[in-house]
Structures are given as structure tokens and as C-alpha cells.
Amino acid sequence: MVLVFAESQNGQFKKTAFEAVTYGKKSAEILGTTCEAIVIGKAENPAQLGQYGANKVHHLTGSGFNSFDSQSYSNGIAGVAERMGAKLIVVSHTSTGKSVLGRLSVKLNAGSVSGVNHLPESKEGSICVKKNVFSGKAIAEYKINTPNAVFSLMGNTLKPEQSGTDAELIEVQLEDTTVKTEVVSVDLQQGSAAPLPEAELVVSAGRGMKGPENWGIIEDLANVLGATTACSRPVADTGWRPHHEHVGQTGVAIRPNLYIAAGISGAIQHLAGVNNSKTIVVINKDPEAPFFKAADYGVCADLFDVVPRLTEAIKKAKG
Amino acid sequence: MKYLVCISKTPETTAKIAFKDGNSTFDTDGVQFILNPYDEWYALVKAIELKEANGGTVTVINVGGAGNDTIIRKALAIGADEAVRVNADAKSGFFVAKQIAEYAKANQFDLILLGKETIDYNGSEVGAMVAEFMELPYLSYGTDLQINEGVATIKRDIEGGSETSKTSLPLVVSAAKGMAEQRIPNMRGIMMAKRKPLNVIEPVACEDLSIVVSYSLPAGKSSVKMIDPENMDELVRLLQEEAKVI
Numbered sequence: 001m002v003l004v005f006a007e008s009q010n011g012q013f014k015k016t017a018f019e020a021v022t023y024g025k026k027s028a029e030i031l032g033t034t035c036e037a038i039v040i041g042k043a044e045n046p047a048q049l050g051q052y053g054a055n056k057v058h059h060l061t062g063s064g065f066n067s068f069d070s071q072s073y074s075n076g077i078a079g080v081a082e083r084m085g086a087k088l089i090v091v092s093h094t095s096t097g098k099s100v101l102g103r104l105s106v107k108l109n110a111g112s113v114s115g116v117n118h119l120p121e122s123k124e125g126s127i128c129v130k131k132n133v134f135s136g137k138a139i140a141e142y143k144i145n146t147p148n149a150v151f152s153l154m155g156n157t158l159k160p161e162q163s164g165t166d167a168e169l170i171e172v173q174l175e176d177t178t179v180k181t182e183v184v185s186v187d188l189q190q191g192s193a194a195p196l197p198e199a200e201l202v203v204s205a206g207r208g209m210k211g212p213e214n215w216g217i218i219e220d221l222a223n224v225l226g227a228t229t230a231c232s233r234p235v236a237d238t239g240w241r242p243h244h245e246h247v248g249q250t251g252v253a254i255r256p257n258l259y260i261a262a263g264i265s266g267a268i269q270h271l272a273g274v275n276n277s278k279t280i281v282v283i284n285k286d287p288e289a290p291f292f293k294a295a296d297y298g299v300c301a302d303l304f305d306v307v308p309r310l311t312e313a314i315k316k317a318k319g
Numbered sequence: 320m321k322y323l324v325c326i327s328k329t330p331e332t333t334a335k336i337a338f339k340d341g342n343s344t345f346d347t348d349g350v351q352f353i354l355n356p357y358d359e360w361y362a363l364v365k366a367i368e369l370k371e372a373n374g375g376t377v378t379v380i381n382v383g384g385a386g387n388d389t390i391i392r393k394a395l396a397i398g399a400d401e402a403v404r405v406n407a408d409a410k411s412g413f414f415v416a417k418q419i420a421e422y423a424k425a426n427q428f429d430l431i432l433l434g435k436e437t438i439d440y441n442g443s444e445v446g447a448m449v450a451e452f453m454e455l456p457y458l459s460y461g462t463d464l465q466i467n468e469g470v471a472t473i474k475r476d477i478e479g480g481s482e483t484s485k486t487s488l489p490l491v492v493s494a495a496k497g498m499a500e501q502r503i504p505n506m507r508g509i510m511m512a513k514r515k516p517l518n519v520i521e522p523v524a525c526e527d528l529s530i531v532v533s534y535s536l537p538a539g540k541s542s543v544k545m546i547d548p549e550n551m552d553e554l555v556r557l558l559q560e561e562a563k564v565i
Contacts, residue, residue: 184485
């Protein structure tokens, strides 16, 4: 059985949860088994995960599962995995998933691979899987040396696919007395755009913007696309934009379907955080900007002319 | 307070990535290695700051061969008091975590810090594994850490914002940007580092549960398509029909 940990926030499933269940279902087909999901804490309609391929959904509630604690969460997941004989456990490659992946590996003595972005293969009885390494400059194939495995799935690896019907729901009430960590507050940025690590469309800008007062054209472009805004490191460091918008090696690593970069030269540290984007558009007036070499589409011109024109063109195309 | 900082050696960001022996091994020929930036800038400096404020000792631990002594000396030059190198070739995060946990169990640390991930394998696994081997709390991607009367308050990055948690010591924390500011070792630090203890210990037995069997390079990007700045309709068309992303 493949067991997928589907994350929710304030009771709502995250997009990465649907991706993970879809991945779990496809993995289960490859490994010749079935897919089940595990949901922890408050969640609206957990049975809907059946639509993405889970036959059963185990819903864990009780003390210890009200807020995130990597110990109690991994105890809960490992308990279900052991009881049901999971061959593969899939979590999302998120702040939560990454905090439980290593624990599950130790707890279950299961080989782990973090940030997989390919489906697994079964080779001579062993599970193998690929992930990007060296900030996307290479791909590594891992072999699992144990009968069972744990993966964290990189966001935007595949699109959630709805095919089935609601799953059988199994309510599990647990009292975990080992909880040592308590979440005291959560601050989420306001706004309707997806958080950067999950965003499919990202509009980013750098020092070429000349100052924070000029960001209106970037926000306009992001709004018409429904994209999330981002920035380069110097822009975040000088306080033109908030720290959480910084993408690149030291900031957030992203892999959206579309990354539009305006006025960013493309230093290697920036590329390390964005070069797994499916399509990259670079707008820069310097024809020598290194970013053009990593781009799919380039526009060599003043961004203050081009960005508003692109916004208008998208508006027109969207009718 | 006793602080343990786990440090890794990684290829420098601009290193050329190539493989040898039938693509099974990373080719280190001509590659410059550095102290993993997240371990150095955030985890190590935070431990030193805490020591400066509250007293205590900062120990750094690395799993690797004698070739790693250069980066270990750098950590000592920045301000760690002593170092331990587990003399083994690390093939998996699991192996590394096991070695660190064994040493930490025997030596009773209050706080174990490490970077949010290494810049080569980007695994982010070792912290959680160390915590699990030791049955300790673990907070990842910490951007702020305060310790008050045995209670740690940690702010950490989560998708789309931040989360603040309280937990008990001992504790494992992985550090991200914001936790501390990079420090450049000065001449005095470099000189003193030569006299600080660097103990080499032998590894405990541990199987690798998962290993890399081969590497490949991603399909190269076809060259960039330049678009006429006067014709943004064409760019929109390409994004819709060719790239199919909007």
C-alpha cells in the first residue's frame, strides 16, 4: 500500500495535498498496490481525497494533533503505516513534510528521498526514484535498500487529477502524550495569490526597478495573470520588498510553470532558486544579462516600457 | 549551555557539475569546496551569539575525511570552541544523522543547530533524523530563536508566512536566513583556530538505507527566443500556445 500524508491548513487541503495523492495513486499503480491517505487534525471532507485516487482515508484527531508538532505527527503517520503495511509513504516537500520525512525514515527504518520529482520505478525488486540535485544542475537516481520507502514530493511535479469517487473514511481517535512543541501563532501574508512555494505563476523583479515606489507595474502584471510576486536578493536586503518575497538560493526555491523576471541580471545564486521553473521569461535592457541564457523567452528592452505593454497584451488576450 | 552545530562540506555554488565512473560518482576534479552556507551563516553564528550572550561552549561536528579539516578550521576561526570529525565517507543523510546522534547522546547538548539544507543535495533531512534518533523536538527553517528559562521560542518559515512555536530543551533546530548574520573570520580567529581542539573519532556501524546510484544532466534548454519589445501580443501567444502556461 502507498500511504500519502495529505496536508491541510485551517481545515482546507493544500494544493500540494491533491498533488501528493495523485502521485501516490500513480506510484501505487507502478508498484502494483493501492493508495490510501492520512489526514491529521481539522480537515473539511477528508473523503474527497478519494477523487484523486485514495481508496481509504485515515483521519487522525485527538490531543497532539491540534497544531503541528513533528513528533506527534510522525508518530501518527508511522502508526498507520505500520498497521496497514505501507510499502511507500509520500509526504509533500513543504515545511511540514520536510519536518516529518527524516523522522519517518528513522522510525520505520525506511530509506528516504527528499524532494522527488519523478515517479518511482521498481528495479530488480528495489524501489528507485529520481530527484534534482545541485540546485537543479543535475538529476540523481536513488535506490532504496529497505523494503519500504519514504518520499517527499516536490511541488508542481504533476497536476492533481480527479477521476474517482469519495473514499472510505476511517476516523482514528488518538491521545498522544509525547507532545513537546506547541504552535503559539501563525502569520500568513494577506492576499489571494498562492504562497510562493506553491505558485504556478510568478512575476519577479530586481534592482532594475530602481526603487520600491515603482513596483505598481509588477503588481499590475501579477494581478492580471493571477500570479504571485517575488524579488531578487538585493531588493529584499535593501528592504524594497519583504523578505518572504526573496527567491533564490538563500531565499525561497520555486518551480512554477511560468517565471517572469524583470530587471534581474540572473546571478547564479538567483538561478539556483528558480531554474526549475517550466518556462522562464526574462525582461532586461542589458543584452549581456546572464539570465537570458537560462530563459525560454527574452525581451531586451526597458522594463518600464515592456511590463505595462505585456500587462495590456494579457488583458486583451484574456478578453 | 552546550551547543552543537552540524556542518557540511559542499561544492561552491558556481562549481562545474560533472560525473565520472559511468555517471555513478560526482567528479570533484577542480571543484572548490566550501562550508555549507546555511550551516555557516545561520546555524554556527547563532550558536556563537547565544554563547556570547549566555556563556557555554560551541562544538562543531562534521562527518567526513581528513580533506574536510579546512572547512572545520574555518568554523573554528569564526568562533566555535572545539570540533569533532567523524572519520567516514558520508554516503547518505541517514548515515550522517546516526553519527551525529550517537556523539550528541554521549555528550549531552542543550541545543543542536544545523543549516536548513545543504546546497548540493538540498535534502533537509538530517535535522529531523537526528531529532528522531534522540527523541527530541525539531523545528525546521528557523528564522528566530529565543531561549528563556529552559523554554525555546522559535519562529520558522512556512509556506506563505511564518509560524511561532514554543518547546522544551534539548532541541534540534535548522536555521534559515534571518536567524543570524554572516561573520567573516578575522586574523585573530584564524590564528586561534589552529590551536583549538579538532578531535577525530571513528564512526559507529550504520547501513545506508537509500543511496544515489547514478547521475544525469538535465536536457539542455533550447536557446532563448527573443521577442520584439513592440510586440507583446506575440509573447502572450507563445505563452498560451507554445509553452501552454497561461
